[in-house]
Amino acid sequence: MNDSPPVVVGAGPAGVRAAATLAAAGLAPIVLDEAPASGGQIYRRAPAGFTRPYRALYGFDAAKAHRLHDAFDGIRGGIDYRPDTLVWDLKHGALHCLSGKRSREVPYRDVILAPGARDRIIPFPGWTLPGIYTLGGAQIALKHQGCAIGHRIVFMGTGPLLYLVAYQYAKAGAGIAAVLDTAPFAAKSRALPGLLRGGSTFAKGLWYVAALRARGIVMANGIRPVAAEGMDTAVSALRYRNAAGTERRLACDAIAFGFGLSSETQLADLAEIPFAFDPVQQQFLPERDIAGRTPVRGVYLAGDGSGIAGADAAELGGERAALALLEDRGHAVNKPRVAALERALRKIAGFRVALDAAFPFPVDIAAGMPDETLLCRCESVTAGEFRRAARELDAGEMNRAKAFSRCGMGRCQGRVCGPAAAAVLAAALNLPPAQIGRLRGQPPVKPIPMGVGS
Numbered sequence: 537m538n539d540s541p542p543v544v545v546g547a548g549p550a551g552v553r554a555a556a557t558l559a560a561a562g563l564a565p566i567v568l569d570e571a572p573a574s575g576g577q578i579y580r581r582a583p584a585g586f587t588r589p590y591r592a593l594y595g596f597d598a599a600k601a602h603r604l605h606d607a608f609d610g611i612r613g614g615i616d617y618r619p620d621t622l623v624w625d626l627k628h629g630a631l632h633c634l635s636g637k638r639s640r641e642v643p644y645r646d647v648i649l650a651p652g653a654r655d656r657i658i659p660f661p662g663w664t665l666p667g668i669y670t671l672g673g674a675q676i677a678l679k680h681q682g683c684a685i686g687h688r689i690v691f692m693g694t695g696p697l698l699y700l701v702a703y704q705y706a707k708a709g710a711g712i713a714a715v716l717d718t719a720p721f722a723a724k725s726r727a728l729p730g731l732l733r734g735g736s737t738f739a740k741g742l743w744y745v746a747a748l749r750a751r752g753i754v755m756a757n758g759i760r761p762v763a764a765e766g767m768d769t770a771v772s773a774l775r776y777r778n779a780a781g782t783e784r785r786l787a788c789d790a791i792a793f794g795f796g797l798s799s800e801t802q803l804a805d806l807a808e809i810p811f812a813f814d815p816v817q818q819q820f821l822p823e824r825d826i827a828g829r830t831p832v833r834g835v836y837l838a839g840d841g842s843g844i845a846g847a848d849a850a851e852l853g854g855e856r857a858a859l860a861l862l863e864d865r866g867h868a869v870n871k872p873r874v875a876a877l878e879r880a881l882r883k884i885a886g887f888r889v890a891l892d893a894a895f896p897f898p899v900d901i902a903a904g905m906p907d908e909t910l911l912c913r914c915e916s917v918t919a920g921e922f923r924r925a926a927r928e929l930d931a932g933e934m935n936r937a938k939a940f941s942r943c944g945m946g947r948c949q950g951r952v953c954g955p956a957a958a959a960v961l962a963a964a965l966n967l968p969p970a971q972i973g974r975l976r977g978q979p980p981v982k983p984i985p986m987g988v989g990s
């Protein structure tokens with residue numbers, strides 16, 4: 537059984553480096569990814585037939601994208617790579633994988649989970665109007681399809697992705713109405729000493745801000761969204777309060793919004809890894825050590841799926857987790873390389889703390905969400921209905937509140953509404969978020985067709 541091929545879920549920066557490290561040690565891992573090509577989010581490959589050069593697609597990160605793609609292409613012949621394969625369940629040592637219309641089991645003894653992250657959103661009145669996208673969704677439209685989401689776009693939210701996506705749109709020639717950040721300027725100033733430790737990553741961020749300013753794009757800090765306006769067919773304006781508390785109205789035909797990222801942790805949950813609340817990232821995360829080892833034997837974690845740390849950390853973490861797996865199988869590993877990887881990961885972790893302080897998740901926006909706001913769009917549950925379930929039905933914990941209100945019970949299984957719903961519940965009951973708990977991961981971790989056969 538020790539010869540059974542290790543399995544890697546995800547072919548983003550973490551999964552690719554994990555697979556390459558295993559392949560270099562003479563193993564032939566199975567690599568499963570729901571996407572049609574490797575690269576993950578940041579180094580997503582252009583569809584076949586697109587001819588845009590790397591520099592145009594990946595900007596400053598073109599060389600890194602090239603290296604990662606080359607690394608994967610170099611091992612493809614020696615591994616069992618299965619693209620277009622969604623891992624929708626994990627139990628009893630097997631992954632349940634949907635490919636086409638068929639579900640098959642892939643047994644594993646050792647698995648490295650590297651499923652990445654998703655946008656973290658906070659619903660606000662009108663957020664479901666056509667023309668409103670997440671920041672990541674807006675970026676995929678541009679990067680993957682070469683489409684802009686509108687002609688007069690408001691970028692709103694917080695985090696590095698806010699400025700990166702706005703910059704990418706500006707560079708592509710799209711019309712930008714404003715870039716509105718919920719993080720106060722003071723938070724960024726306070727975090728400056730830690731941010732400076734980010735070196736070239738911080739410099740890239742400064743460049744994006746400077747480039748947006750140079751184009752005369754309106755930018756503001758410390759804003760609070762009030763509502764999106766529009767008819768059934770399209771968004772037409774965003775109302776928000778500026779840092780001084782004055783309400784403003786901005787005409788637009790599209791909004792891209794997001795408040796950082798949430799780790800994709802459902803498979804780790806199904807693997808029965810214990811979770812703990814991370815006060816810096818304001819989310820529950822699966823327990824693992826710096827090498828990616830978890831308390832569950834044979835299950836390793838790497839990349840943003842184990843905590844948001846960015847693409848460079850994902851590559852380092854993928855390699856480190858693969859080396860941990862090899863060590864645990866009795867292979868000799870390069871100890872100086874292990875030490876260097878761990879040093880680099882610790883350094884990035886320090887910078888991430890500063891980033892999270894500079895762009896804090898605005899818990900107050902979720903906590904103060906107006907009652908009429910659609911909190912769970914899958915099941916049409918408003919913030920008011922959710923609060924009522926919490927207060928009147930004694931739902932003092934996320935899974936009880938879900939059962940009583942149906943919030944988080946629909947197609948997305950709480951992946952979209954969960955983080956904001958937790959903040960709403962914590963505020964409604966005046967409890968710390970760590971006490972509110974988290975929605976348990978349930979299969980299927982992502983929607984699958986009704987008629988799936990095995």
Ligand SMILES: Cc1cc2nc3c(=O)[nH]c(=O)nc-3n(C[C@H](O)[C@H](O)[C@H](O)COP(=O)(O)OP(=O)(O)OC[C@H]3O[C@@H](n4cnc5c(N)ncnc54)[C@H](O)[C@@H]3O)c2cc1C
Pocket residue numbers: 545546547548549550551568569570571575576577578579621622623624650651652653654655671672673675700797800838839840841845846847848850981982
């Ligand atoms: C939408 C979006 C856009 C981003 N854009 C940028 C950017 O431009 N620049 C930047 O610096 N950072 C960006 N980030 C953050 C960046 O993605 C990460 O820091 C980095 O890509 C993390 O690498 P990873 O390997 O951990 O995860 P990812 O790159 O996300 O790769 C995870 C892979 O796992 C696959 N996967 C997930 N779940 C399953 C499953 N159940 N079954 C099978 N396969 C699965 C996915 O298809 C994906 O290929 C973005 C994040 C998101 C969510």
